[in-house]
Amino acid sequence: MGLKQNLHKLKEKYRGTKMAPAFNALHTFLYMPNETTHSGSHVRVVDDLKRTMNTVIMALVPCLIFGIFNAGYQHYAAIDGTLRLDPFANFFTWDNFALGALKVLPLVIISYGVGLLIEFIFAIINKHEVEEGYLVTGMLVPLIVPIDIPLWMLTVAVIFGVVIGKEVFGGTGMNILNPALTIRAFLFFAYPTWMSGDKVWVHGAKEMTGQPDAISGETILGSLAQNQEPIYSIWDSFWGFIPGSVGETSTFLILLGAAFLIYTKIGSWRIMLSAVIGALAMGLIFNGVVNAGWIQEGNTFYGLMSETFWHHLVIGGLAFGIVYMATDPVTGSQTNMGKWYYGFFIGFISVLIRVFNPAYPEGVMLAILLMNVFAPTIDHYVVQGNIKKRMKRLKAKTA
Amino acid sequence: MSKDIKIKKGLTIKLKGEAEKTISSAPRSRTFSIKPSDFHLIIPKMVLREGDKFQAGDTIFYSKSNESIKFVSPVSGTLTKIERGAKRVITNLLIEADTQDTYKDFGVLNPESSSADAIKARLLESGCWPFIMQRPYAVIANTEQEPEAIYVSANTTAPLANDVDFSLNGKEKELQAAVTALSKLTKGQLHVGVGKSGSSPFKGLKDITLHTVSGPHPAGNVGTLINKIQPVNKGEVVWTVAPQDLVIIGELLLTGKFNAERTVALSGSEVKAPKYYKTKIGSEVSTFLYDSGLNSENVRVISGDVLTGAKISPKGHLGYYSNTVTVIPEGDDYELFGWNKPVFDKISTSRALTFSWLMPNKVYDLDTNTNGEHRAFVMTGIYEEVFPLDMYPLQMLKACMVKDLDQMEAMGMYEVAPEDFALTEFVCVSKQPHQQIIRNGLDIMYKEIG
Numbered sequence: 001m002g003l004k005q006n007l008h009k010l011k012e013k014y015r016g017t018k019m020a021p022a023f024n025a026l027h028t029f030l031y032m033p034n035e036t037t038h039s040g041s042h043v044r045v046v047d048d049l050k051r052t053m054n055t056v057i058m059a060l061v062p063c064l065i066f067g068i069f070n071a072g073y074q075h076y077a078a079i080d081g082t083l084r085l086d087p088f089a090n091f092f093t094w095d096n097f098a099l100g101a102l103k104v105l106p107l108v109i110i111s112y113g114v115g116l117l118i119e120f121i122f123a124i125i126n127k128h129e130v131e132e133g134y135l136v137t138g139m140l141v142p143l144i145v146p147i148d149i150p151l152w153m154l155t156v157a158v159i160f161g162v163v164i165g166k167e168v169f170g171g172t173g174m175n176i177l178n179p180a181l182t183i184r185a186f187l188f189f190a191y192p193t194w195m196s197g198d199k200v201w202v203h204g205a206k207e208m209t210g211q212p213d214a215i216s217g218e219t220i221l222g223s224l225a226q227n228q229e230p231i232y233s234i235w236d237s238f239w240g241f242i243p244g245s246v247g248e249t250s251t252f253l254i255l256l257g258a259a260f261l262i263y264t265k266i267g268s269w270r271i272m273l274s275a276v277i278g279a280l281a282m283g284l285i286f287n288g289v290v291n292a293g294w295i296q297e298g299n300t301f302y303g304l305m306s307e308t309f310w311h312h313l314v315i316g317g318l319a320f321g322i323v324y325m326a327t328d329p330v331t332g333s334q335t336n337m338g339k340w341y342y343g344f345f346i347g348f349i350s351v352l353i354r355v356f357n358p359a360y361p362e363g364v365m366l367a368i369l370l371m372n373v374f375a376p377t378i379d380h381y382v383v384q385g386n387i388k389k390r391m392k393r394l395k396a397k398t399a
Numbered sequence: 400m401s402k403d404i405k406i407k408k409g410l411t412i413k414l415k416g417e418a419e420k421t422i423s424s425a426p427r428s429r430t431f432s433i434k435p436s437d438f439h440l441i442i443p444k445m446v447l448r449e450g451d452k453f454q455a456g457d458t459i460f461y462s463k464s465n466e467s468i469k470f471v472s473p474v475s476g477t478l479t480k481i482e483r484g485a486k487r488v489i490t491n492l493l494i495e496a497d498t499q500d501t502y503k504d505f506g507v508l509n510p511e512s513s514s515a516d517a518i519k520a521r522l523l524e525s526g527c528w529p530f531i532m533q534r535p536y537a538v539i540a541n542t543e544q545e546p547e548a549i550y551v552s553a554n555t556t557a558p559l560a561n562d563v564d565f566s567l568n569g570k571e572k573e574l575q576a577a578v579t580a581l582s583k584l585t586k587g588q589l590h591v592g593v594g595k596s597g598s599s600p601f602k603g604l605k606d607i608t609l610h611t612v613s614g615p616h617p618a619g620n621v622g623t624l625i626n627k628i629q630p631v632n633k634g635e636v637v638w639t640v641a642p643q644d645l646v647i648i649g650e651l652l653l654t655g656k657f658n659a660e661r662t663v664a665l666s667g668s669e670v671k672a673p674k675y676y677k678t679k680i681g682s683e684v685s686t687f688l689y690d691s692g693l694n695s696e697n698v699r700v701i702s703g704d705v706l707t708g709a710k711i712s713p714k715g716h717l718g719y720y721s722n723t724v725t726v727i728p729e730g731d732d733y734e735l736f737g738w739n740k741p742v743f744d745k746i747s748t749s750r751a752l753t754f755s756w757l758m759p760n761k762v763y764d765l766d767t768n769t770n771g772e773h774r775a776f777v778m779t780g781i782y783e784e785v786f787p788l789d790m791y792p793l794q795m796l797k798a799c800m801v802k803d804l805d806q807m808e809a810m811g812m813y814e815v816a817p818e819d820f821a822l823t824e825f826v827c828v829s830k831q832p833h834q835q836i837i838r839n840g841l842d843i844m845y846k847e848i849g
Contacts, residue, residue, distance in 0.1 A: 004733050028772065032737025036730050036767040040817075040834035041824040042705045043412070043558075043727065046745035046753055048771020050738035052778060052828055055751040129772055173775025173829070264750045268780060334779040334793060383794050387809040394632045 004031065021123040025130035049172075053132040055266045059257040060139045060247070060324065066240055067247035068104045071147045072096030074243050075203040087241040103203055104246055107142035110151050114158045115141070122167045133172030133179070133330070134162065140180035140324060143247025144317065144365075145187065146200040153194065157187045177372045178331045181365050188365070196362075198222050201243035219243050220315045221354065221362060227303035237314045248320035251313070258323040267327040270336060271343035275322040276313060278347025283309025286355060304355040312351050321364035322346065331372040337385075338378040346371050404592070404627045406614025408787040410822055412558040412746060414705065414727075415668040415764045420565050422662060422675045425690065428682035431474050431494040432716035433459065438470070438529055439838075440538050440845065443489050447478050456503035456525060456657035459492060467542055471526030473659030473680040475501045494681070502656040510580035510652050518580045518652075525651050529719070530644035531581075534622075534631050536845045537816035537838075546638040548587035548629060551578075553601050553642040554594040554612045556619030560704040561664035561722040563642045564597040566675055571600050573649030574642070580652055581640065582606040592624040601642075617787065622819040626788045631814045643722045663717065665691055667705075667726035668764040669698045681716050684724050688713060693726060699767045701725040706821035707834070730768025738771065745770065748781060748826045774829040782823040788814065792823050796833060799840030804847055807840055817841070 007027055014023045027033075028050070037044060073096045077083040083090040090096075115138045116130075123130040141158065161183030166175040188195045198218040199205045220237060223230040232242045240250025248254070261267030286305040289295055295305055313319055326332060326346045333342035346367050353363025435443045443460035447453060454475045462468040474496045482491040505525045510518065522528045523542065533540040540546070555562045567574065582589040588608045593599035595613040602609065610628065612618045621639045631637055640648075643661060650658050659680040666673045671692035678687060684700060693713075701708035702718040705725050709718055717724065739752070746763050747753030755761070782792040790811040798806040817834035824833035 004735075008733065024772075028738070031733035031735055032768070032770065033772060034731045034733050035769045035772065036699075037769055038710065040707075040832050041821050042699060042701055042708065042710070042725075042767050043414075043746075043765040043825065044769050044771075044830065045826050045828075046742050046747045046755075046770045047749050047751060047826075047828050048738060048769075048830065049774045049777055049828055050771060051751050051753075052749070054739045055749075129774075131774055133777070171775065173777045264752075265781075266749060266751055270780075329779045330777055332779070335791060336780050336783055339780070379794070383791055383810065386789070386791060386811075389789070390630075390632075390809065390811055393630065397632055397635075 007031065008034075018124055018127075021127065021129050022120050025120065025123070049132045052266055053135045055264050056136045056261065056324070057139050059260045059267075060136075060143065062253045062256060063143055063247040063250065063320070064104070064108070064139070066250050066253050067143060068100035069093075069096045070240060070249055071100035071103050071203055071246065072098065073100075073241065074147075074201070075099055078202050078205065084236075084241070087236065087239070091241060099203065103147050104142060106151055107145065107149070107154060107246065108139075110154050111141040111158055112138040114155050115162050118159060118162045118167070119171075122171065126171075128171065131172035133166070133175075137162075137179045137183075141183050144180065144184050144245045144320070146195060147203045147246055148200055148205070149187070149194055153187065153191055157183045157190070160186045173330055175330060177369055178325055178328050181325060181369050181372075184365055185369060201245075221304070224303040224307055224315075227298075227300075234311055234314055237311075242315075245317060245320075248317040251319050254319045254323050261323065261327065267323065268329070268332070268339055268343075270339040271327050271332060271346075272322055274340045274343030275326055275347035275350075278344035278349075279312050279318060279322075279351050280309055280347070281344075282348045282351035283307075283312045286351070301355055312354070316354065316362050316364070318347075318350050318354075318364045321350070321368055325364075326368050326371075331375065333375045333378050333382075335379050335382040338375070338382045341378050342371055342375055345374070402608070402610045404610050404612045404618075404624070406612065406618040406623060406627075406787045408784055409556075409615035409617055410748065410785045410826065411556060411615040412706075412825070413760070413762045414558045415762045416666050416670055416673045416726075417559055417762075418561075418664040418666040419672070419674040420562070422566075422677060423687075423690070425663075425676040425678040425682070425687040427496070427498070428678070428686045428716075429496060430479075430683060430716075431472075431476065431496055431679070431681040433470070433472075433492045433494070433681050433719065434716075435460075435489050435492070437719040438462075438539060440842070441468070441470075441529075443470070445481065445489070449478055449481055452477050454501045454503045455659065456505065458526065462539075465542060467523045468528050468539060469524065469526050470529060471503075471657055473657075473682075475499075502658070505651060505655045505657070507655050508580075508652045510576050510583070513580070513583075515583040518583055521652070522580075522648065525657055527648045527651055527657070530640055530648060532639045534625065534637050534639065534816060535813035536841050536849055537818075538845070540638050541636065544636045546585045546587070547631075547635045549581050549585050549589045549638045549640065550592070550621050550625050550628070551589070551601075551607075551640050551642055551645065552592045552612075552619055552621040552624050553599055554592050554619040556594075556614075556616035557704040557706055558616070559664070559666040559723070559725050560619075561643070561662070561675075562597075563722075564594065564599050566662035566664065566722065567600045567642055567646060568598075569600070570646045570649070571604065573646045573653065574600055575604050575606075575649070576652045577640075577645040577649035578604055579606045580648070581638075581645075585638070587629075590624065590628055592619070592621070594619070614787075617819065617822055620818060622814070622816050623787055626814060630789070630811070633808065633813060635813075641720065641722070644720070661717070661722055663687070663721070664723045665726075666723065667701075669694045669726040669728055678717065680719055683714065683716055684711065685714055688724070688726070695728065697729045697731070698726050699729050701727070705765075706825060707818045728764070728766040730766030732768070734768075748784070769830050771828075771830055773831065776829050776831065778828045781826055781828065785822040785826055786819075788819060790814070792820065792833075796820070796823075796831070796836050799836045802840070802843055804844060807844060808848070812840060812844060815841075
């Protein structure tokens with residue numbers, strides 16, 4: 001009781017001052033506020049934005065923990081290839097965890113620290129409450145960057161992403177592009193050597209380049225883009241024992257997350273399902289092209305085009321993007337009908353970019369950003385459909 | 400002619416404290432009040448002054464924009480006080496009631512044999528006109544325009560609301576007179592929606608088109624009925640009348656008296672013995688609140704149901720259109736980790752560590768806490784699930800917020816009233832005031848177009 005009363009007194013003291021949003025942001029983390037309804041509906045559902053965002057974070061935690069282990073595992077396995085013979089036995093070890101935590105936790109801390117600091121500053125300047133959107137963004141960012149990314153680079157990118165991607169539009173709920181992907185796109189275009197190639201996905205690969213004990217960290221997509229047979233099996237890829245961005249490797253855990261998001265009704269199953277359909281459709285088209293003999297072995301695109309169509313869902317960041325980022329309600333399509341189109345094109349274009357962009361064989365980021373831009377257009381036509389129906393009714397009546 | 404309407408989208412909110420089906424007589428209220436704010440967009444022009452004496456049915460004020468729309472007193476007494484707010488707007492008219500009502504006699508009017516004009520004139524002079532609402536804009540009906548149709552919803556689906564099947568039982572004679580009279584005022588039909596189960600007093604009435612409506616709330620909203628029968632087009636007007644107001648109209652025609660009697664449902668989890676009371680429009684709610692008894696002091700008294708009613712003080716008065724008074728606990732307290740802990744005792748439409756979906760038949764004791772802070776619109780798709788009208792609620796709300804009149808018109812603004820957005824407001828994760836947004840949108844349209 002004492003704490004509650006003291007905090008209430010403090011809240012009253014800060015009321016109307018510049019620091020009120022900052023204080024309230026911390027206060028509301030501890031206590032759900034004492035706000036009551038005034039007009040309209042006198043009772044409300046228990047769900048609020050904090051609970052919603054918290055649910056997404058819970059769905060991401062398994063990916064983060066796996067990512068920590070995987071960071072260590074990939075490093076040690078690159079040095080000692082025998083570890084890969086039995087990944088289940090050699091994965092969940094203290095060594096892997098210690099090294100991974102050392103590398104991943106700073107990313108999380110920087111992501112949240114810098115991002116939330118900017119959110120607080122903007123909340124104080126603009127005199128609005130600190131909104132919860134960044135809680136998810138801050139969790140997504142460390143999971144979608146390469147493990148060895150310098151912390152200063154991440155800092156710059158987070159500042160850019162939060163300010164240009166979100167705050168200039170008015171904060172959570174107003175942004176056009178997914179902030180986490182804006183941050184990643186910024187990194188990708190500003191520091192391409194740190195974001196692609198075969199040296200960034202495994203800790204230590206870059207520093208050891210040229211040394212006798214150099215290690216390679218080629219991803220499956222990277223190998224395929226160079227028409228090489230990847231060294232990992234599709235099962236490795238499904239369980240996630242492969243190099244890649246920190247949290248996106250385990251399709252299994254992503255599926256669990258997807259199930260959780262759909263069950264809690266927080267993530268849109270329409271977007272997830274249609275994106276999967278879109279990716280499979282494009283994969284089948286490419287397989288068909290190869291089967292028809294239009295693309296021969298030796299062609300630049302042969303490796304990725306001939307990849308069995310459903311493998312696209314398991315390799316690379318496509319699954320992660322579909323489940324956690326395409327479903328962002330703010331930047332995605334906002335009508336249920338529109339979500340089908342929106343999701344389908346994300347899957348479709350992801351695989352398209354993946355195949356035709358050998359320099360950077362990962363399309364899901366660009367596909368989602370592109371569809372973010374088109375989502376309002378899709379919604380516009382869906383709403384127009386309803387409007388046309390109304391016009392027709394009026395015409396039938398007056399005719 | 401009977402037609403079935405099935406509603407799929409929606410949400411029936413089950414709350415504790417449903418009124419028991421017995422009717423008591425509330426003690427006569429000493430004071431009565433009429434709040435001009437109950438009559439949206441009406442600017443009152445006073446006929447009486449403070450200290451004037453009058454009978455039940457005497458005109459107290461009329462609408463400044465249309466003198467023929469009169470507002471009459473529910474009881475005989477003395478106008479003791481005209482309370483004014485900012486810019487001298489009249490906020491409340493306080494009446495000290497006589498111990499016994501005397502009625503102004505308007506004369507009996509046989510609805511069967513009377514002309515539409517005679518009926519209309521009688522409704523206007525007797526103060527019954529304000530019971531007739533119109534769409535578009537959800538305001539008191541325009542006297543100049545003939546409606547396409549008239550709609551009455553006698554199906555109760557709102558949480559803890561007055562079950563009109565019960566409270567209007569035995570009023571068939573009055574209802575018949577009222578519907579016969581009103582059906583002459585429209586070129587279309589008078590549609591009545593009744594629930595699937597139960598014995599509605601409307602079953603068996605003539606001059607109406609009866610529809611059986613089933614499904615979750617808002618199946619009982621008159622807006623849902625309109626949308627499923629014949630949505631309002633641009634340039635058209637439809638009327639809506641609440642069933643309990645039909646009784647007053649009917650009695651006026653049959654007896655010549657404006658008898659403002661209401662059977663009010665007193666419900667809510669904070670009421671010790673929730674039940675029905677016979678009382679009059681504008682009476683003090685305390686006359687029956689303390690008869691039933693309240694469980695605690697810190698309560699929200701609502702004139703109306705929990706989704707659409709107005710907050711009043713425990714010493715306040717029954718609203719002009721209300722037939723329900725709901726008392727629920729105030730939620731002005733903090734809740735430790737309320738935003739992330741698992742919740743079993745509150746309603747949720749998601750399953751984000753909320754478990755109301757497991758217990759579909761549980762009755763809940765909800766308080767007035769918003770359960771979170773006001774935010775920008777973030778979640779999508781949740782409104783459509785509880786919104787049965789054929790339009791896009793989120794896009795409509797956004798069009799209202801940016802005052803895009805063309806878009807509002809195209810998306811169907813003429814068809815809606817704020818109450819149609821009560822459920823979307825209830826489920827809103829961002830805690831946006833949907834009904835207020837729609838009200839403001841309608842007001843702008845009324846000003847610019849209407």
